[in-house]
Amino acid sequence: MNPWFHSLVHLDADAFFAAVEQAADSRLRGKPVAVGGEKRGIVASASYEARRFGIETPMPTVRARKLCPQLIVLPGDFDKYERFSRWMFSYAYDFTPDVEICSIDEGYFDLTAVRRPPLEVAATIRDAIRQSLKISVSEGIGTSKLVSQIASKLRKPAAFEFVSPGSEVSFLHPLPNRWLPGVGPKTAERLDAAGLALIRQVAATPVDWLGLLVGGAAPQLHRFANGIDDRPVVPASQPAKSYSQQETFAQDQTDEAYLDAVLQRMADNLFAKVRADAKSIRTLTVKVRYNDFAEDQVSESLVEPTDLETDVYTRLNRMLRRAWRRRVSIRLVSLKLSNLYDGLAHPELPLDRATVQRGARRRLAGIVDALRHQYGHDILMRGHDFVLRRGEPAFSPLQ
Numbered sequence: 001m002n003p004w005f006h007s008l009v010h011l012d013a014d015a016f017f018a019a020v021e022q023a024a025d026s027r028l029r030g031k032p033v034a035v036g037g038e039k040r041g042i043v044a045s046a047s048y049e050a051r052r053f054g055i056e057t058p059m060p061t062v063r064a065r066k067l068c069p070q071l072i073v074l075p076g077d078f079d080k081y082e083r084f085s086r087w088m089f090s091y092a093y094d095f096t097p098d099v100e101i102c103s104i105d106e107g108y109f110d111l112t113a114v115r116r117p118p119l120e121v122a123a124t125i126r127d128a129i130r131q132s133l134k135i136s137v138s139e140g141i142g143t144s145k146l147v148s149q150i151a152s153k154l155r156k157p158a159a160f161e162f163v164s165p166g167s168e169v170s171f172l173h174p175l176p177n178r179w180l181p182g183v184g185p186k187t188a189e190r191l192d193a194a195g196l197a198l199i200r201q202v203a204a205t206p207v208d209w210l211g212l213l214v215g216g217a218a219p220q221l222h223r224f225a226n227g228i229d230d231r232p233v234v235p236a237s238q239p240a241k242s243y244s245q246q247e248t249f250a251q252d253q254t255d256e257a258y259l260d261a262v263l264q265r266m267a268d269n270l271f272a273k274v275r276a277d278a279k280s281i282r283t284l285t286v287k288v289r290y291n292d293f294a295e296d297q298v299s300e301s302l303v304e305p306t307d308l309e310t311d312v313y314t315r316l317n318r319m320l321r322r323a324w325r326r327r328v329s330i331r332l333v334s335l336k337l338s339n340l341y342d343g344l345a346h347p348e349l350p351l352d353r354a355t356v357q358r359g360a361r362r363r364l365a366g367i368v369d370a371l372r373h374q375y376g377h378d379i380l381m382r383g384h385d386f387v388l389r390r391g392e393p394a395f396s397p398l399q
């Protein structure tokens, strides 16, 4: 490969949660294993042995059990998955700092500046992960995020696909439209109905026409369909992806109920973004800054990722009280949500009796998001919104 071409690798672990469980416990290897909730649960990850029985993700665990009575169902252990994830990406960091971690088991790395041939490096990383972590990964190698990502997913598991420079278009064009980033099931259906089932057909459609089908996404979609993608690898370095908000008060605050309401409102705002991005998060950080500018903070990780603010309201109050160590008034509070997970399958974990209620709360959250998007935040008020409506309390010294 010529050095003036970009060489990007997309790495995607195969059946990650289930694979980690099998790696961590040799008795599970070669067996049908699912990670998910037992009773009303959903399968979030299934080993390839389980998939042979027709088990897919997400699928109700009850149904998976019917397909495969000997299925071993394990609750999620996210601390373990995150540990494996860090180890997995550490093998990429051995070769380049240009690593973009997109989710717990997916990321890109840029080998353009690495002297050794990219295929050799990608193979070394894959083999090291397989040998030391006992998990299988798929890799796609190409000149852009677009082709490397598709290449890694096209023939899983243990895929190793190279799209050589110049062959991007011939690689993309025979594929169904749903392989293009941003084409979800609904868009795919609309494109299919318009006779644009293949990427080749999308590529040949004028942008204006595409606009009638997909709106503002048309120019980007058209570029992708023609193999054009200059999105860079953004090293996930120091500030890892997170959602955060802070508020500085006009007057130093000592009113815990008010501060609590502020944090809950922040959670409302931030989780709406988390949902809009189809993510979930597992770690919360509450920080306070005192009137002398000293700061204290606490972080807590949930047992399982969530995309619902209603899951964390009471925890936020507890965290505020833990963070507020000194008996000093507060000038600023902030909330950060980090440790991102992809998609909505994971929050269904580990599904207990509360699952049905969670489903209802998630639907409600979707409705609230839509209403607030259209009419503004105040169309729906929760308890803390009324607290905040009274305005910032005047300073009163701590008792």
Ligand SMILES: [Mg+2]
Pocket (backbone or CB within 6 Å): 012, 013, 014, 015, 016, 105, 106
């Ligand atoms: Mg994966």
